[in-house]
Amino acid sequence: MSDTHAQTVRFVRDTMLPEQAPPATAVGVIGWLRANLFSGWFNSILTIIALGFIYLVLSIVVPWLVSPTWDAASLTECRGILKEMGSEGHFGGACWGVIRDRWVQLLFGFYPSHLYWRPILALVLLAVALAPVLFGEHVPKRLIWFSAIYPFIMPWLLWGGSVWTPIMVAAGLAVGYVAYRLIAVTGGTLLALVAGVVAAMVWWLFLLGPVSGGFDSIIPLGLEGVESRDFGGFMLSLTIGIVAIAISLPLGIVLALGRQSDLLILKSICVGFIEFIRGVPLITLLFVASTLLNIFMPPGTNFDIILRVIIMATLFASAYMAEVIRGGLAALPRGQYEGADSLGLNYWQAQRLIIMPQALKISIPGIVSTFIGLFKDTTLVSIIGLLDPLGLSTAIRADSAWNGIVWELYGFIALLFFICCFSMSRYSMYLERKLRTGHR
């Protein structure tokens, strides 16, 4: 029967043809161009318009950027140099002299210049302290102990003062822990917890000052103190941002748990707090920090404006953080809670071992974007008169030498923020990929 086919069809191919290379227009650069830029007349027009636009922008920006005004001491001098080169007008060329003249100020504000090593060291140590948290598998495990003591080192490095103060603040934690262990033996965990907190509070509020003062008089050891009003520039933004971010995460978790809990009164306090903070602009909270916070405190209290701003920024961020984490908690399947219950775990064990690790993982993108938002919002402190980069830029533009400068100054500040925020968002993407252990 096999030959019937041969009789009806003249030719039957019995071997495969060798593969041919695809046409030159479908592969390589040309293929890519055809697929991505010139597929159809509409896309071609779009491409041409886009090319024209890019050319237009670059033809203005590149000559402007390449401008030999690095050494100029004032805007008029810059304009003189540019005039000699024959380029004038708004986009004749950048005046980089202002950056050379003021970049140190934009970074450090009025921090004493012989102490610049301290904020720099604090930043480097921050990177070291963050490494075990951010890139856990690439660094030694024991570094996490350094992360734990870093919160006490950083304020000491920045503000200076006696070395005993941070040590005694840290000792407060030990006091609280000892009280907890002592009571836990006889009185049960809840009572012990209360006792621990009370003991630590008493230590911080009443004993801290005398004890660290006493130690200081015996062994005077410390760094030169720096006033808060000397803080400024990008360092100030980083300080406010990092401190507020670090404190707002645990606060946000507590608020989110409070909002999710069955305890009606706790829940309504948390909901009220979160919705109030989220309903008002940050600038009004900063007004509270600058005008009202001292009124709310006992008469005679007068604490530092930066501290007040940090408190309000922390409260602000923690409300947003709480909502992000609540989203993560809500996204967990009910079965996880029930599974934890069926294992006999109590509330805190279930939260620590089952719920939080998963909920936090889900909410990472939201947490990082809250961080980014808070960091960008630190610029608002310029409105209440702190000298962050934006506050300084107003002062620089009011200086007669640099009156009329726009793009160079703001471009520099924008670049600083862009680098920080962009790398944070890239890190969050990396983390999302790394933590994606799910069933997708």
Added chain:
Amino acid sequence: MTSMTDPRDESFRLSMLIYDTRYRAATIQVIALISFLILIGWIISNTAQNLKDLGKEPSFSFLFEPAGYDINQRLIDYHSQSPHLRAALVGLLNTLLIAVMGCAAATIVGVLVGVLRLSRNWLVAKIMTFYVEMFRNVPVLLWIVLFMAILIESLPSPRDFRGETPEATMQVFDSVAITNRGVYIPEPLFSRSLGDLHMFGNGALSFDISLDFLAVIAVLVAGFFVSGRIKSRADAIQNKTGVRPTTWYLRLGVVVIPLVVLLVALGFHLGYPALKGFNFQGGTYMRNSLIALWLALSLYTAAFIAEIVRGGILAISHGQTEAAAALGLRQRRIMSLVILPQALRVIIPPLISQYLNLTKNSSLAIAVGYMDLTGTLMGITLNQTGRELETVMMGMLIYLAISLSISLVMNWYNKRVKLVER
């Protein structure tokens, strides 16, 4: 053996408040409530003591004293002898104005950029990505002051428009003047005006509503309503017979013709700005601060909205597009009938929070001197009267009320478009 199942002696002991799970929740709550009340009480007593020491007992009478400062961008009548309350109202209206303008512009730009970011054209997609990353990763306050600085430094001053050979000329058929003090655009005028509607008497909160404006709105609403009826009738006919009657000229007519008739009857014309002396007169004047704030806020928020739109469109599974194509729908109809209605459900909740953010960010107007609620009530009024507690609290409550009402309205809308699941 029965003794094991017997209920234990239920006499109440104090320790059960902590160790019995039935009572523990109540104990914790009572403790929390008491500590919360103590905290509040402590703050209030501190505040009362401090204010007494300063000689400033809380009182809102300052709201009815003359403000004594001028507001240059305003929607309602205001002069420097108006009370502080009216200054706050002017500020509130300015806040709402920038919020509405900003939300509208941000939505348009954001949707456009979001769709273009998904374009198959590599170059266009990259440009849009660049725009989004650039605006998202730089503080909005920086954008606001940068735009303000650009407007002041690079635009011609009104003086440049003068003389035989002026350095600057007006744009768009000599109707728009763009200067470094602000932009003057033609204003709508009615030569046979219907007059104004006076609201709330002559008190601090009184304001006028132009009846012409109301009439135009009423005619437009009626026109769109009739047009909607024509559409639903056409739908009914199409469902019954399969043939859709041509209705576009009818639908256009019922909206446009009454409007034109009304405008002619009211004697509608445009008032153009003209250079008189050292400055422009006539036309609607938008100050630089308003324009800088508007551009910065809408471009900044648009970057976020673009990401939301992109995410919403990507969230619709590709099978939907393919199924629609299999039904024979064209590309544009697939977008409008299949993809967008579903994407909207994903897009709207985060879009609401972006609108809220924009409204709250509008309080940064104080950085460029646009007189919004922060600038009037919490700015100059605070400085002049020294009543920080009252002004800041009032300001916060007003912002809270705005935020809550926006989210109420938007949540109601969200509920309407939400997928009804079984």
